[in-house]
Amino acid sequence: xxxxxxxxxxxxxxxxxxxxxxxxxxxxxxxxxxxxxxxxxxxxxxxxxxxxxxxxxxxxxxxxxxxxxxxxxxxxxxxxxxxxxxxxxxxxxxxxx
Amino acid sequence: xxxxxxxxxxxxxxxxxxxxxxxxxxxxxxxxxxxxxxxxxxxxxxxxxxxxxxxxxxxxxxxxxxxxxxxxxxxxxxxxxxxxxxxxxxxxxxxxxxxxxxxxxxxxxxxxxxxxxxxxxxxxxxxxxxxxxxxxxxxxxxxxxxxxxxxxxxxxxxxxxxxxxxxxxxxxxxxxxxxxxxxxxxxxxxxxxxxxxxxxxxxxxxxxxxxxxxxxxxxxxxxxxxxxxxxxxxxxxxxxxxxxxxxxxxxxxxxxxxxxxxxxxxxxxxxxxxxxxxxxxxxxxxxxxxxxxxxxxx
Numbered sequence: 001x002x003x004x005x006x007x008x009x010x011x012x013x014x015x016x017x018x019x020x021x022x023x024x025x026x027x028x029x030x031x032x033x034x035x036x037x038x039x040x041x042x043x044x045x046x047x048x049x050x051x052x053x054x055x056x057x058x059x060x061x062x063x064x065x066x067x068x069x070x071x072x073x074x075x076x077x078x079x080x081x082x083x084x085x086x087x088x089x090x091x092x093x094x095x096x097x
Numbered sequence: 098x099x100x101x102x103x104x105x106x107x108x109x110x111x112x113x114x115x116x117x118x119x120x121x122x123x124x125x126x127x128x129x130x131x132x133x134x135x136x137x138x139x140x141x142x143x144x145x146x147x148x149x150x151x152x153x154x155x156x157x158x159x160x161x162x163x164x165x166x167x168x169x170x171x172x173x174x175x176x177x178x179x180x181x182x183x184x185x186x187x188x189x190x191x192x193x194x195x196x197x198x199x200x201x202x203x204x205x206x207x208x209x210x211x212x213x214x215x216x217x218x219x220x221x222x223x224x225x226x227x228x229x230x231x232x233x234x235x236x237x238x239x240x241x242x243x244x245x246x247x248x249x250x251x252x253x254x255x256x257x258x259x260x261x262x263x264x265x266x267x268x269x270x271x272x273x274x275x276x277x278x279x280x281x282x283x284x285x286x287x288x289x290x291x292x293x294x295x296x297x298x299x300x301x302x303x304x305x306x307x308x309x310x311x312x313x314x315x316x317x318x319x320x321x322x323x324x325x326x327x328x329x330x331x332x333x334x335x336x337x338x339x340x341x342x343x344x345x346x347x348x349x350x351x352x353x354x355x356x357x358x359x360x361x362x363x364x365x366x367x368x369x370x371x372x373x374x375x376x377x378x379x380x381x382x383x384x385x386x387x388x389x390x391x392x393x394x395x
Contacts, residue, residue: 013116074152
């Protein structure tokens with residue numbers, strides 16, 4: 001997936017996470033994460049964001065995430081949405097359950 | 098798992114772009130939850146809500162709760178995108194909004210069947226319900242109700258409907274014709290009749306009066322927009338102990354007559370007709386299902 005612009009998704013409401021994905025030439029994924037539950041779940045949230053981007057084939061991106069206690073499914077949904085918006089793409093790949 | 102016949106007293110709308118409500122919605126005791134991708138989601142956030150509802154259906158466990166998604170109108174260009182996501186995520190029931198004709202149901206079903214077939218989901222797995230929200234839809238209610246075997250019910254969407262009628266919502270008289278049409282159409286097709294939302298969440302008295310009216314008419318349940326509306330609605334639908342005792346007595350007399358090979362059923366000197374037996378049977382089934390659901394919630 002090729003990123004062409006800044007993409008944001010999510011809100012600052014409780015149980016949500018605001019994810020911003022920006023294009024970057026190289027250097028992999030840089031992630032700036034702040035969370036209200038950083039001590040307990042910081043590593044898990046970071047892992048979910050990185051895995052979601054890897055599944056989309058995003059290799060280089062500057063990611064900022066402000067977490068307000070989101071579940072993993074919300075982290076995945078917001079990261080996916082921000083990445084698709086950054087790629088200006090609607091070629092969604094939904095997986096059957 | 099999707100079930101065509103089940104209890105649907107309270108069907109609670111959940112805004113599709115609200116992660117907190119999507120996480121918690123199953124704890125309040127409604128029979129169904131309806132994730133909304135339509136009216137509660139702004140046009141700029143349609144994709145975000147679709148991702149969120151897809152991921153919740155895909156990853157979260159909601160127990161035995163019926164999971165419904167209200168998609169956007171297929172003519173808006175958004176409805177098909179919604180279907181692509183939620184059918185693959187395993188939604189139980191697709192709620193089609195603004196259903197004006199049987200063709201709307203047929204068009205939606207065709208897309209659902211295509212998505213199921215392309216993804217090795219047995220064709221027919223995904224059920225549907227149709228919301229009728231216009232004068233055209235009300236007049237076509239019978240054809241709509243018979244348009245697909247996937248339909249579990251038809252519902253009234255009153256806000257758009259009263260606008261189409263050039264009126265506003267008041268004491269319910271403005272909805273009487275639509276409710277009766279929808280109810281008779283649903284019964285003719287053997288599916289559920291489901292009532293519209295009551296928007297004033299602070300008016301419990303008004304809500305109970307409306308719920309009592311639609312139960313009297315024969316509706317199976319109602320959409321709710323706030324967890325506070327669930328318990329009062331379930332109370333309205335719960336048969337009283339007096340009615341249950343009468344129904345038990347009717348069924349006892351019926352079974353006794355059957356055992357004797359008698360075609361005539363009598364109770365306390367009065368003859369019991371077949372419709373009375375059917376109503377008694379339904380009442381006991383409703384009470385039993387309600388009790389089972391309460392135990393499941395605990």
